Amino acid sequence: MQTFAFNRASSAEQAIRLGLASQTAQQGASVRFIAGGTTLTDLMKLGVEYPQQLVDINHLPLAEVSAVSGGGLKVGALVRNSDLAQHAAVKAEYAVLSQALLSGASAQLRNMASTGGNLLQRTRCTYFRDNHSPCNKREPGSGCAAIGGINRTLAIFGTSEHCIATNPSDMNVALTALEAQVHIRGRDGERVVPIGEFFLVPGDTPEKENVLQPGDLVTHVELPAPRSGSRSGYLKLRDRASYEFALASAAVVLQIDGGRVRHARIAMGGVGTKPWRATAAEQALIGAPDTAASWQLAAEAAVKGAQPQSENGFKIELAKRCVAQALANVAALA
Structure with a gap:
């Protein structure tokens, strides 16, 4: 690991000023905010991330879950995954989020991982984490070794000729289905970005994973008030029962x-370069009867347009079955 400076921010304003010392793109920036550090420290050890300065934001007042006037919840960027998953209001009204969080990582990691950090979690693509392999996300213009390489776990939606890496987060999939709003503070003040616009597909610039600019600080995520009588759930399919990333997952409301x-x-996880909203499946369901046939038709619509690679074609059928079963599970809830 390379040497780096360490500062502790006492306010959001100070954190932003320190963050602005980097004038490069957000990914690979020379200044990084750190909360739980469950992803960043790993990437620093591997030499994938090499910031010159870390800014500790753990002392900022961003660790609360609170009600929003008119309904909904405000989730601070420093709320730990374990606390959010077990929060009474989240379990009662946003079950899909609680289930998604509990399906990820281990209890020890959930105790450290933060909402903001999970939102910015980087891909688990083998080639991204291996400095000896070409990776356009890590080193733009070097190529994508995953295309034609080991790509069993990688994306079938939102890919490009430059990158096929998946977004690894379970939480992000649930937030997409809930249509969360991401609140950001930066040099130009505060702005709100819908979760569906926060993440970027790789296109020609796979190194840009989201809309954050240098110095931008995610302060909180807002969940809209649940619709009357709505129900939700999360289903995750993976190679083993615990501490494993999704091959396919579905968040349903x-x-x-x-x-x-x-x-x-x-929303689907494990199959897209970002949390993948299945809008065609949603449209197929509106007005449809509460039957297994409807769930199957929606699942078929969800996987249209998939572009599998040499080793992950099985994900089309897996994702289809995952969506159909998740819909059936949620529909059966009282």
């Missing part, structure tokens, strides 16, 4: 009335 679907939100 449904509102069913009179035996028909009135509202549906579906």
Whole structure:
């Protein structure tokens, strides 16, 4: 690991000023904010991330979950994954988020990992984490070894000729289905970005994973008030039962009335270069009867347009079954 400076920010303003010492893109920046450090320290040890300065933000007042007027929840960027998963309001009204968080990592990591850090979690692609392999995300213009290489766990949606790496977070999939809003403070003040616009597909610039600019600090995530009578759930399919990333997952929010679907939100994980919103599947469900046939039709719609690689074509069928089963599970909730 290379040497680096360490500063502790006493306010959001100070953190932003320190962050602005980097004038490069957010990924690979010379200044990094650190909270739990569950991803960043690993990447620093591997030589994938090499910031010149770390800014400790753990003393900022961003570790609360609070109600929002008119309904909804405000989740501070420093709220630990364990605390968020077990929060009474989250378990009762945003079950999909609680389940997604509990399906990720280990209890020890969840005790340290923060909401903001999970939001910015970087890919687990083998080639990204190996400095001896070409990776456009790590070193733009070097190539993508995963294309034609070991790509069993990688993306089938949102890929480009430059990158096929998946977004690894379970939490991000749930936040996408919940249509969360990301609140950011930076040099130009405060702004709010819908979760669906926060993440970027790789395109020609795979090194840019989100809309953050130098100095930007995620302060909190806001969850909208749940619809009356809605229900939600998360299903994760993986190679082993614990401490494993998704091969395919589905976050589902449904509102069913009179035996028909009135509202549906579906996001998929493990299959996209960002949390993948299945809008075609949602549209197929509106007005559809609460039946297994409807879930199957929606699942078919969810995987249209998939572009598998040499080793991950099985993900199309796996994702389809995952979506259908997740819909059935949520529909069966009382």
